[in-house]
Structures are given as C-alpha cells and as structure tokens.
Amino acid sequence: MKKNILLPTDFSDNAWSAAVYALKLYANEECKFYFLHSLKMKISTMSSISNKLLNTMSDNAMKDLKELKEMAVNSNANANHEFEILLSSFSLDDAIDSALDKHHIDLVVMGTKGATGAKEFLFGSNTVNIIKKVSRCPVLIVPDEFDFEEPKQIAFSTGFNRFYDQEILPLKRLAELYNSKIRIVHINKEEKLTKLQDYNYTMLKTYLKNYEYSFHWMPDYAKKTQEINDFIEELNIDILVMINYKHSFIESLVKEPIIKKIGFHPTVPFLVIPCVS
Secondary structure: OOEEEEEEOOOOHHHHHHHHHHHHHOOOOOEEEEEEEEOOOOHHHHOOOOHHHHHHHHHHHHHHHHHHHHHHHHHHOOOOEEEEEEEEOOOHHHHHHHHHHHHOOOEEEEEOOOOOOOOOOOOOHHHHHHHHHOOOOOEEEEOOOOOOOOOOEEEEEOOOOOOOOHHHHHHHHHHHHOOOEEEEEEEEOOOOOOHHHHHHHHHHHHHOOOOOEEEEEEEOOOOHHHHHHHHHHHOOOOEEEEEEOOOOHHHHHOOHHHOOOOOOOOOOOEEEEEOOO
16 A cells, blocks of 8 residues: 655755655555645745745746755656655645645655754754644654664653553554564563553553564653663664643643753654554
8 A cells, every 4th residue: 555755845955854764664565655845934934025036936946846855756666656746836835734624634744853953952942842732643753864773673662651552553564564573661660560551561562463563661760861861872762753632742842931951862763653542
C-alpha cells in the first residue's frame, strides 16, 4: 500500500536534510512525497505589501518548489517514489491540516530548525506548532544534517500509564521496515508498578509479541531529558519514539517557557505519535 508523506519546507538546508532522510528511510517502499511550502505572513506584514509583490513572492516560491522536486527526482532515482508540490497561502499548520485531508497523509517529516533556527532552541517554532497541532498522523523530526543509517535500534519511551492499542501501529510499521529491535525504556520513579501500569506493561508485551523487543528499566537519577539522551547513546539508538498525550513528556517539552534550555537535543530522529483518544 502506497504511503503518502508530507515534507513541509522553507527551502532551508535543514528541511532538505529531513527530506533526504525520509527518501532513504522509505527507499524500499512505494511512496508519494509532497513538498509543501506556506506563503502565509503576519497580517501586519501583508498590509504593507502590494498585490504585485505578493504575486512575485508566489511565483518565486513555486519556482523554488519545482527546483526542489527536480532535485529530489535527480538525487533519488527511485522507481518506488513519486513527487508532488504544494504551495499554500494558509499558515503552515493550517496548510498541513488541509494536506492531511486532501492527500491522505500518513506521515509528516520535518527538520528540527527552520532557515532562521537559533541554536539555543530545542526545536524551531514551526516544528513546535506542528507537534502541538497535528493529531491525525505521526510527525518525524530529523536533526540537522543527520546522516541516514538503517534504524536497527528503536527506543520507545513509556511510563506504562496508558493503554496502547492502535497508537503503537506506527512503531510496529517502523520496526518492520528494517526488522528493527524495539527497546522499551521506562524511568521508574516508583518502587514497583501500579496495577494499571502493570496491566499496560503486560498488554504491551502482547501487542509486540511478533517483534523483537526488550524492556529497559532506568533509575530516576537525573532529568528525564538527560536519561533519554544517555539511553540513546548507550544502546546506539537510531530512532526515538514517543506518544503525545495529555500531560505527557512531549506536552511538557513543547511548552514555551521551558523550550529554550531543556537540554533535550535529540541526536537521532524523533517520531511523535499522536494520541488516538
């Protein structure tokens, strides 16, 4: 079954790097990739811009999108892959929302930073907005200039506080691509699991019975961000996976006051799966 993958772009090197990662990750899959660019600007800016200038900007953006598509076709040379370009006058999150519906998007892939990304920030503001607002398909965030390696080790971080069912399908599909091992990491703040956690732990084993997986219990010795970074390094993790639900770790990550110095700078691609319920 063909996958539809959305590649938002601001024509930065970071956006191109994320696109290249997606092309390589799904090299053996039949995919249609959509390059999406949003022209939307602040109303205060638009009020001082003439229609002629707006048309010129639109023409230039379309030209850049066509060049991007051509670059992807030439560098990729993969019969499994098709490309389409999308130019939107909506804000980026609205443009993505529209594309999800119209093109039945299965995955959004984007970089951690935009063209003007400051180093002290965890993610660029566009990336943060997308994590917050995309609730119908997973978002894969690729670190700047990340060189593709087959994801043989996938980390799935969980507190066993939720009952996972359909939500872990993207994790399974990712593991199937390269027959990856799933490393389930739990930072145990408690002496033992509660009844609810124990039930969810047991059910997770049932759901993953046809996959190679292992559980890893980490003591609560530092900030969660530091522990996850340590885990990624120690087990040579290739992709980090988390589910975004209310009061989750991801929700705390994307709150504006703590986004600058949180110390969580993923060195590997980070798959954010939206909560189904």
